[in-house]
Amino acid sequence: MKSKIILTALLSVSLFACAQETPKVKHKKSATPSKSMAKKVKFVNAEDPICHMKTEDDMKDTAVYKNKTYGFCSSYCKDEFKKNPEKYAQK
Numbered sequence: 580m581k582s583k584i585i586l587t588a589l590l591s592v593s594l595f596a597c598a599q600e601t602p603k604v605k606h607k608k609s610a611t612p613s614k615s616m617a618k619k620v621k622f623v624n625a626e627d628p629i630c631h632m633k634t635e636d637d638m639k640d641t642a643v644y645k646n647k648t649y650g651f652c653s654s655y656c657k658d659e660f661k662k663n664p665e666k667y668a669q670k
Contacts, residue, residue: 587617601633605647609653612625619636619637620636620638620641620648620650621636621648622634622636622641622648622649622650623647623649624649624650627650627651627656628656628660628667628668629651629655629656629659629660629667630652630656632652632653634650634651635650638650638651638652640652640653640654640656641657642655642657642660642661644660644664644668645668646670649667649668
């Protein structure tokens with residue numbers, strides 16, 4: 580019984596100590612333009628050719644193939660496209 584109490588006390592102290600060590604970080608305002616000021620890119624695909632999700636103008640995962648810009652929902656889909664672009668590219 581004593582060992583359970585001691586173990587509980589040690590765990591409580593260690594958890595409390597970890598919680599106290601969490602740094603308080605204040606983020607500075609970003610110097611990069613906001614979404615509204617970001618340049619909109621026109622993609623040749625209306626949907627992600629891998630998973631078929633609808634594309635949006637502000638997608639950051641893109642690939643250029645034969646001078647055409649393709650938008651992707653994730654880096655995974657972009658990487659899959661790059662493995663075999665002929666299979667997915669719009670003609």
